[in-house]
Amino acid sequence: QKEVEQDPGPLSVPEGAIVSLNCTYSNSAFQYFMWYRQYSRKGPELLMYTYSSGNKEDGRFTAQVDKSSKYISLFIRDSQPSDSATYLCALFSGGYNKLIFGAGTRLAVHP
Amino acid sequence: EPEVTQTPSHQVTQMGQEVILRCVPISNHLYFYWYRQILGQKVEFLVSFYNNEISEKSEIFDDQFSVERPDGSNFTLKIRSTKLEDSAMYFCASSATGEAFFGQGTRLTVV
Numbered sequence: 631q632k633e634v635e636q637d638p639g640p641l642s643v644p645e646g647a648i649v650s651l652n653c654t655y656s657n658s659a660f661q662y663f664m665w666y667r668q669y670s671r672k673g674p675e676l677l678m679y680t681y682s683s684g685n686k687e688d689g690r691f692t693a694q695v696d697k698s699s700k701y702i703s704l705f706i707r708d709s710q711p712s713d714s715a716t717y718l719c720a721l722f723s724g725g726y727n728k729l730i731f732g733a734g735t736r737l738a739v740h741p
Numbered sequence: 742e743p744e745v746t747q748t749p750s751h752q753v754t755q756m757g758q759e760v761i762l763r764c765v766p767i768s769n770h771l772y773f774y775w776y777r778q779i780l781g782q783k784v785e786f787l788v789s790f791y792n793n794e795i796s797e798k799s800e801i802f803d804d805q806f807s808v809e810r811p812d813g814s815n816f817t818l819k820i821r822s823t824k825l826e827d828s829a830m831y832f833c834a835s836s837a838t839g840e841a842f843f844g845q846g847t848r849l850t851v852v
Contacts, residue, residue, distance in 0.1 A: 720841075724839070
């Protein structure tokens with residue numbers, strides 16, 4: 631079983647739609663949960679960071695963590711064409727001192 | 742805003758040559774990482790570094806790879822004898838408390 635599972639998509643939505651991106655994980659040792667956005671041939675850009683179950687909101691982005699189900703989500707409201715990118719979930723365990731990435735979901739928001 | 746900087750942005754090298762990829766992490770961060778991403782594939786962990794020593798490394802990080810923090814600010818990744826399959830984007834990241842910030846990467850092309 632992979633440590634982190636993420637559907638690679640692609641996901642295509644119209645402008646203004648609510649986007650839901652998800653990851654599941656298998657190791658309960660993961661303590662910190664992050665979402666990154668990556669444009670083609672660029673470095674991952676940190677969008678959201680959380681370490682507890684529940685929701686965290688930042689502008690149009692909401693990160694949701696359910697540790698009991700080992701399930702994390704990123705919601706994007708009022709999606710824009712500029713949101714078109716690959717979205718990566720990433721999990722960190724201090725015990726292992728490494729960030730493990732999902733495969734990334736490619737999102738296209740069309741006008 | 743503080744950022745992780747990487748040089749060079751693109752390096753072309755002949756197979757068998759040594760390359761050194763350079764990174765300047767965010768100044769008050771204590772944890773440093775190297776990741777790589779082969780074109781079209783996921784971001785893969787290579788190595789983490791803390792307190793002047795390697796704290797975790799992946800199977801990819803074999804004897805051909807080494808890391809150093811030569812002067813307290815730079816963080817380098819050396820590949821001793823490059824192979825064609827080392828062609829990839831290499832990302833440096835640094836962290837203070839769990840969330841990691843990435844540089845824009847070095848695109849390494851081995852010919």
